[in-house]
Amino acid sequence: MSLKIKVLTRFCHDVVESKGLSLFLEVETTPDSAAEPSGLAQIMRVVFRLFLAMMALGLPLMPALAASSNGQAVEPAIRFLPDRKLWVLETARTSYVVGLNEENALQHVYWGERLSSDQGLQAAHTAREVTSFDSTETMSNNEYPAWGGTYYNEPSLKVTLANGVRDLVLTYDSHEIRGDDLLIRLKDIRYGLFVNLDYKVFPAEDMIRKQAQVENRTTQIVTIESAQSGVWYVPPGQGYRLSYLNGRWGGETQLTRQPIFPGKFVIESRRGNTSHQLNPWFAIDAGGEADEHQGRVWFGALGWSGNWKLVVEDTPPAHQVRVTGGYNDFDFSWPLAPGETFTTPPYYGGFSASGFGEASRLMHRLERDQIMPGHPHPALRPVLYNSWEATTFNVNEAGQKALADKAARVGVELFVMDDGWFGQRNDDRAGLGDWYVNPKKFPNGLKPLISYVNGLHMHFGLWFEPEMVNPNSDLYRKHPDWVLNFPDRPRSEARHQLVLNMARDDVKEYIFGALDKVLSENNIEYIKWDMNRHLSEPGWPEAPVAEQKEVWVKYVRNVYEIIDRLRAKHPNLTIEACSGGGGRIDLGILERVDEVHVSDDTEAFDRLRIQEGFSFPYAPRLGMDWVNDVPSTNGRSTSLKFRFLVAMNGVLGITANLNKWSQDDFALAKQMVDYYKGVRETIQNGDLYRLSSPRESDLTANEYVAADGKQAVLFALLPSQQFERPAPTIYLRGLDENAQYRVKALDNKRRERAEVMSGSFLMHHGLNFELTGDFDSTSVVLERVL
Numbered sequence: 010m011s012l013k014i015k016v017l018t019r020f021c022h023d024v025v026e027s028k029g030l031s032l033f034l035e036v037e038t039t040p041d042s043a044a045e046p047s048g049l050a051q052i053m054r055v056v057f058r059l060f061l062a063m064m065a066l067g068l069p070l071m072p073a074l075a076a077s078s079n080g081q082a083v084e085p086a087i088r089f090l091p092d093r094k095l096w097v098l099e100t101a102r103t104s105y106v107v108g109l110n111e112e113n114a115l116q117h118v119y120w121g122e123r124l125s126s127d128q129g130l131q132a133a134h135t136a137r138e139v140t141s142f143d144s145t146e147t148m149s150n151n152e153y154p155a156w157g158g159t160y161y162n163e164p165s166l167k168v169t170l171a172n173g174v175r176d177l178v179l180t181y182d183s184h185e186i187r188g189d190d191l192l193i194r195l196k197d198i199r200y201g202l203f204v205n206l207d208y209k210v211f212p213a214e215d216m217i218r219k220q221a222q223v224e225n226r227t228t229q230i231v232t233i234e235s236a237q238s239g240v241w242y243v244p245p246g247q248g249y250r251l252s253y254l255n256g257r258w259g260g261e262t263q264l265t266r267q268p269i270f271p272g273k274f275v276i277e278s279r280r281g282n283t284s285h286q287l288n289p290w291f292a293i294d295a296g297g298e299a300d301e302h303q304g305r306v307w308f309g310a311l312g313w314s315g316n317w318k319l320v321v322e323d324t325p326p327a328h329q330v331r332v333t334g335g336y337n338d339f340d341f342s343w344p345l346a347p348g349e350t351f352t353t354p355p356y357y358g359g360f361s362a363s364g365f366g367e368a369s370r371l372m373h374r375l376e377r378d379q380i381m382p383g384h385p386h387p388a389l390r391p392v393l394y395n396s397w398e399a400t401t402f403n404v405n406e407a408g409q410k411a412l413a414d415k416a417a418r419v420g421v422e423l424f425v426m427d428d429g430w431f432g433q434r435n436d437d438r439a440g441l442g443d444w445y446v447n448p449k450k451f452p453n454g455l456k457p458l459i460s461y462v463n464g465l466h467m468h469f470g471l472w473f474e475p476e477m478v479n480p481n482s483d484l485y486r487k488h489p490d491w492v493l494n495f496p497d498r499p500r501s502e503a504r505h506q507l508v509l510n511m512a513r514d515d516v517k518e519y520i521f522g523a524l525d526k527v528l529s530e531n532n533i534e535y536i537k538w539d540m541n542r543h544l545s546e547p548g549w550p551e552a553p554v555a556e557q558k559e560v561w562v563k564y565v566r567n568v569y570e571i572i573d574r575l576r577a578k579h580p581n582l583t584i585e586a587c588s589g590g591g592g593r594i595d596l597g598i599l600e601r602v603d604e605v606h607v608s609d610d611t612e613a614f615d616r617l618r619i620q621e622g623f624s625f626p627y628a629p630r631l632g633m634d635w636v637n638d639v640p641s642t643n644g645r646s647t648s649l650k651f652r653f654l655v656a657m658n659g660v661l662g663i664t665a666n667l668n669k670w671s672q673d674d675f676a677l678a679k680q681m682v683d684y685y686k687g688v689r690e691t692i693q694n695g696d697l698y699r700l701s702s703p704r705e706s707d708l709t710a711n712e713y714v715a716a717d718g719k720q721a722v723l724f725a726l727l728p729s730q731q732f733e734r735p736a737p738t739i740y741l742r743g744l745d746e747n748a749q750y751r752v753k754a755l756d757n758k759r760r761e762r763a764e765v766m767s768g769s770f771l772m773h774h775g776l777n778f779e780l781t782g783d784f785d786s787t788s789v790v791l792e793r794v795l
């Protein structure tokens with residue numbers, strides 16, 4: 010028998026946080042060892058001694074390979090191939106490869122379907138210089154290009170050193186692999202300026218997160234003028250198509266598709282928050298080859314709720330399509346003192362070989378499993394009532410109690426009082442900033458209302474707009490210097506309000522204290538955090554001039570900090586982010602809030618497109634959808650049932666004035682809320698299949714399949730039908746061909762009447778419904794029986 014013991018060092022993510030190092034023990038024996046009991050005992054003794062030695066050193070033991078849930082050894086997600094100087098990052102179905110080229114620069118090599126082996130992968134090579142006008146730096150796909158040398162494309166980093174040098178060339182310094190994390194450290198060829206590129210692989214979600222940290226190890230201040238999180242490259246080729254989301258207040262997340270032409274196409278926000286106008290998400294497919302269900306799609310999203318920028322670039326002559334993303338460099342400047350670091354927002358990327366539908370499902374899975382509060386098992390969202398559209402600012406104890414009674418009757422679980430409860434807030438001209446309970450409207454404070462709501466078995470939630478102040482408020486009269494402003498310049502109002510300078514620590518502490526007080530004094534389990542205008546005149550006169558532009562980033566970081574601290578102090582608190590509807594929807598805010606208000610346009614027909622666009626990057630469970638009153642936007646009226654079935658494609662909420670509802674409305678609403686509760690786990694935690702799009706068809710059809718495959722639910726919504734023209738057949742997806750499903754219909758619109766149908770029938774024969782006239786709708790639930 011022979012025995013070989015190797016003791017290796019290995020970084021482990023969990024361990025590295027506390028100790029930085031763990032020992033990795035591997036014992037190899039020759040086959041005959043098993044037949045020799047004394048040999049085996051010898052091995053065990055050696056292992057035991059090593060174990061004791063490591064315990065004595067305080068070093069934890071790590072298994073050789075991570076074990077999957079079925080006990081099978083799984084490949085590590087990240088490999089370094091020293092012979093070719095390549096790093097291979099692997100998810101369940103994708104590979105992402107970067108490597109060092111001849112210049113020792115980090116270069117992108119491959120992103121797409123998972124490669125079955127490393128065979129064929131070659132070391133990264135700098136591109137050949139064809140002319141003096143197209144440098145090798147510009148023609149090579151630098152993974153994190155700094156502005157310097159002869160690089161002319163969009164840079165990931167641009168700095169000015171204290172001595173005036175504005176040239177930065179980054180080459181490889183070192184790397185560490187820690188479980189699913191890879192850190193590649195780059196360094197300038199001359200100065201002590203480092204960039205730590207942090208990659209996190211999410212194997213089950215087929216996604217990767219990039220983030221960069223700039224580290225100043227020089228002895229002088231380095232001024233950062235552009236700091237991007239990184240670049241996503243798609244394979245070389247032409248004819249690519251971009252999908253992205255644009256919109257406006259009351260019309261957010263409209264999906265738009267266009268060819269990627271030579272040059273740059275920029276989507277961004279310069280408004281201080283994410284914005285209604287553009288959203289930090291992109292998807293690229295090869296020349297329109299992909300659709301919902303098939304085709305190659307590369308996609309990505311930024312997690313930042315301030316000024317952001319995505320540059321989709323196809324710069325000649327290479328025509329290499331890439332998307333650079335990170336902080337917006339507009340009005341950006343960050344002086345970095347010696348010893349300091351500066352970190353960019355997370356930039357997520359993923360690849361789907363099965364179209365846009367799968368790309369969305371991967372994003373949704375990532376949000377549920379890895380990003381949102383409570384991940385990987387976030388609690389189901391309750392059915393909500395919000396009084397805003399019923400009362401606007403006219404809230405008082407009696408009126409809210411009357412609405413609460415009625416909301417409880419239909420099965421609402423969370424009752425939210427919106428704007429108007431505080432300060433001298435009777436309309437939008439006064440009160441913001443004064444977070445005390447209005448004594449006229451609530452002479453006994455909020456407690457009697459909250460106890461009443463709790464007595465009806467509902468949680469209570471409250472609206473705030475923490476970042477804002479009306480000039481007509483006690484707060485502004487006391488602290489006019491607390492708003493963003495440039496000395497002797499106008500302070501532009503929007504909705505009669507100014508923006509508090511949240512970058513200031515005294516303002517941050519005031520806002521934290523004000524919200525904490527209301528939350529500590531009352532049983533409030535939910536806040537709706539609103540923001541009803543964008544930043545303007547972003548001056549910070551009290552800060553040194555060189556640091557004043559930091560306001561954009563510090564503002565958002567402090568907002569995040571307040572939310573994080575409130576959650577830590579009030580563990581039962583859940584939060585909805587709102588910015589006049591969907592002005593603050595991104596993966597940064599979604600790390601810390603449970604849901605977002607999708608839009609102030611709550612009209613059901615308009616919502617079909619808004620919600621569809623939202624669902625490309627964001628899981629339906631993250632979007633709050635309200636059933637409103639009719640006639641609504643555009644004077645349009647739809648049935649209560651249609652409004653409910655639209656709002657069920659997310660988190661169901663109601664804002665209609667319940668005082669105006671008939672007995673029939675209450676009966677229908679109760680039936681609808683019960684129906685939703687029976688399928689919400691599937692909607693909130695399941696897989697979404699967009700079967701028919703409101704952009705392409707009269708019919709909108711969405712199907713949700715439960716994670717365990719035991720339930721599926723289908724919504725079919727037909728805003729308009731031409732005379733005698735049957736609604737299109739709906740072919741379900743994501744079912745088990747061989748399984749049997751019991752079909753439970755919400756109503757009698759189903760044409761195929763069998764009670765039990767096979768997965769293959771549902772997916773290949775499909776279902777047909779009697780949908781007629783305007784705004785007809787239906788839904789069916791499929792319960793797997795075999």
Ligand code: DGJ
Binds near residue numbers: 427
């Ligand atoms: C804008 C929000 O989107 C609405 O739902 C409501 O909360 C109002 N603000 C209140 O002012």
